[in-house]
Amino acid sequence: MNHHLQSFTFNGHIEPVHQAYLKKHGVLHFKRFVSQSTVAGFLAEIGHIEQYLIARHITKVNGIPLKYGTGVDGRPIIQRIAFASKYSNTLHRFLNSEALGALTALLAPYRGRIGEDEKDGLVVNHYINSGDSSFTRLGWHTDSPRDLFLGSRIKPMLNVGLHLDDCPYENGGLRILPGTHNQGLWTLFFKKKYFIDHTPDKNETGFSIEAGDLTIHDGRLWHRVQQSPFTGEKSRRRVMYIPVITGNYQPKDANSTTPFYHQLAGIKRSPLLFKRKQKQEQQATLPLLPELNT
Ligand SMILES: O=C(O)CCC(=O)C(=O)O
Ligand SMILES: [Fe+2]
Numbered sequence: 001m002n003h004h005l006q007s008f009t010f011n012g013h014i015e016p017v018h019q020a021y022l023k024k025h026g027v028l029h030f031k032r033f034v035s036q037s038t039v040a041g042f043l044a045e046i047g048h049i050e051q052y053l054i055a056r057h058i059t060k061v062n063g064i065p066l067k068y069g070t071g072v073d074g075r076p077i078i079q080r081i082a083f084a085s086k087y088s089n090t091l092h093r094f095l096n097s098e099a100l101g102a103l104t105a106l107l108a109p110y111r112g113r114i115g116e117d118e119k120d121g122l123v124v125n126h127y128i129n130s131g132d133s134s135f136t137r138l139g140w141h142t143d144s145p146r147d148l149f150l151g152s153r154i155k156p157m158l159n160v161g162l163h164l165d166d167c168p169y170e171n172g173g174l175r176i177l178p179g180t181h182n183q184g185l186w187t188l189f190f191k192k193k194y195f196i197d198h199t200p201d202k203n204e205t206g207f208s209i210e211a212g213d214l215t216i217h218d219g220r221l222w223h224r225v226q227q228s229p230f231t232g233e234k235s236r237r238r239v240m241y242i243p244v245i246t247g248n249y250q251p252k253d254a255n256s257t258t259p260f261y262h263q264l265a266g267i268k269r270s271p272l273l274f275k276r277k278q279k280q281e282q283q284a285t286l287p288l289l290p291e292l293n294t
Helices: 016-025 036-055 089-095 098-107 184-190 271-275 277-285
Strands: 027-031 067-070 076-081 123-127 138-141 158-163 173-176 214-218 223-226 237-245
Touching: 016 027, 016 098, 036 076, 036 089, 036 237, 098 158, 098 237
Parallel strands: none
Antiparallel strands: 027 214, 067 076, 076 123, 123 237, 138 223, 158 214, 158 237, 173 223
16 A cells, blocks of 8 residues: 555535545545444344335446345345436435535535436445355446546546445455546556556555445546455455436436446446346336335
């Protein structure tokens, strides 16, 4: 690790020092952005959403494929959920909370907003090394070029990650190349082979993450997810991503088509999904924000 990243404490608003750090390094780490009990509540909520989607054989939400896998007990799990806040009042409220709203100031001079209904909405990633897990790591990429596949120009964006499991550096997790958000289009497109390259970089750095921590990275920053060296429970890593975006409002709905970048990200159809393909039409008529909340 060449770079040592600083972490910050969030006191309800974005300060010039946060702005400056993000601008320089392309990343910002807030310790304990939410409490342990909030994390526990979110995890319970995500569990309910997952059961809801599995029980109904939902394979896509608003055109975004859900990534099915197998948990440690052999039962199906969903390793990537999109638009999760559409199924949960708790998560919906979190996305619309003052604390998250305050983060949009980081996109200044652009007017930032929380993309609850845009891009992939609130994404929940669930990595685990178990027999049949299909999601244990993610190759080098930046998040910005997805705009191109959505038919628009690359616009400023931030990806806000709320971490739901402890993940010390030795457990793997998010690895970034500080400063690569500011190095022009060549770097953005060609620095590494998108999603194929998993090789550690001598300039990469990682984090010491506790559940409840928040990381924010510029959409143009190169990053990857290092696989945990452990198996089973110790390898479990759940993180929610919230897009902070600007520009025209481009909401998605049940009729939205699947963007091409989902093929790139290696979110391939598993045999399990194939069997469920005929059920896909179901999602077009499925009401979002059902009454599964207590
Ligand atoms: O899991 C992470 O921390 C990063 C995920 C990521 O980079 C992505 O989904 O684009
Ligand atoms: Fe990413």
